[in-house]
Amino acid sequence: MNAEFLITRPDSTERLFSIGESNQALFSILTRLPYFTVVYLQEGSVELKADLSIYHVSAPAVLFFSPFQPFLIKKSEENIPMKVLHFHPDFFCILKHQKEVSCNGVLFNNLFAPPFVEITPEQSTVLESVFKQMQDESSHEELAQNDLLLSYLKIFLIHTTRYKAQNQAQVEDQIAQNSNPDHSILQKYKTMIEEFFVKEHSPSIYADKLNVSLKTLGKLTKKYFDRTPSDLIQERLMMEAKRELYLTDKSVKEIAYLLGFEDEFYFSRLFKKIPIPLLSTTGRQ
Structure with missing residues (x-):
């Protein structure tokens, strides 16, 4: 991954949080990671294989994967930029903070919906701003840097939870209106x-x-x-x-x-x- 900022445990090299960008064939083979992964796709389209399903995802979109969830991302062309977040449950536990963020069961651990959301250009602008704030904060070490990065991560997850919840509601309304x-x-x-x-x-x-x-x-x-x-x-x-x-x-x-x-x-x-x-x-x- 290019230009990655990484936070590890004090006593080891185990990843707690990272943020970066990549144009490489990241995740092009079946991947199972021991932390939460968020992939922000701003351009192009990809074929996503997650669990037992195959999806075609067009930008702008955000993809979400739980720890050890198998997934593979196949790009439609070379050099499609992707922004990537990783965070360990010990850095931010979505279960403990469910009341604050409510992303468990929507973004992650959602049995009934695909692990991504395609968003509007306006929503993408909002996420791009929050992502840039995280990148800016990670570019130099300051007082309470981890706390501020955690706050930005929560904001990013809250926005994407809202977007996906809205998307799911629209899909369900459409199905219901068709009297299926x-x-x-x-x-x-x-x-x-x-x-x-x-x-x-x-x-x-x-x-x-x-x-x-x-x-x-x-x-x-x-x-x-x-x-x-x-x-x-x-x-x-x-x-x-x-x-x-x-x-x-x-x-x-x-x-x-x-x-x-x-x-x-x-x-x-x-x-x-x-x-x-x-x-x-x-x-x-």
């Missing part, structure tokens, strides 16, 4: 997962509550979310498990019980989907 019956089923399924994911882990139970066959529900989630009904439930469980890891000192056994798993060993196998580095940094067993 799929919309009603999927909205109910999303609400039911949030309400019952701790108690109900079987997708067939949700299908029964929705009065549709499991096959029909599977076709809808595959069409709109590129995931199976079971994938969505398990991903919601893993999001909650990560939250418990970051915010509490509960053991894996305690978290299993909290999330409705009577069979600790089955949960442990499911729990292995959480990357080992995350488990090792929390010291949890």
Whole structure:
């Protein structure tokens, strides 16, 4: 990456925060990073591969990736400039500061929307200004530099959270106006997962509550979310498990019980989907 400013832990080279720009083939191979990543695309277009889906993204746009989320960005042409932010949960934890910023479940850990938002030129101007403030602050060391960078990061995330929330609302309104019956089923399924994911882990139970066959529900989630009904439930469980890891000192056994798993060993196998580095940094067993 070109012109990168980096903050590391005092006792190691581990990245806590960085900001930079790149024209290189950054992220052109499948990437899994141990921190949050924000890519600000100002020109051109890219093909984004994230999790199991492929998206075509046109600038101006902002892309968001959670720790260890696999992604690949393929540029349509060489030398497309990208601005990149990285921040570790120990620098800014989106879970602890959810009430302040509200980006968890919108920008990051959003089961039902792609990990990016295409924005207007006016919105891009706002983000460019905040990004420049971060770059200016990082160009020379001053009193409370980290605190000011953290404040600018929060402002950047608040703006992008607003933009993506507005975008999602417009999409949902458009689907609803078209009287698409799929919309009603999927909205109910999303609400039911949030309400019952701790108690109900079987997708067939949700299908029964929705009065549709499991096959029909599977076709809808595959069409709109590129995931199976079971994938969505398990991903919601893993999001909650990560939250418990970051915010509490509960053991894996305690978290299993909290999330409705009577069979600790089955949960442990499911729990292995959480990357080992995350488990090792929390010291949890």
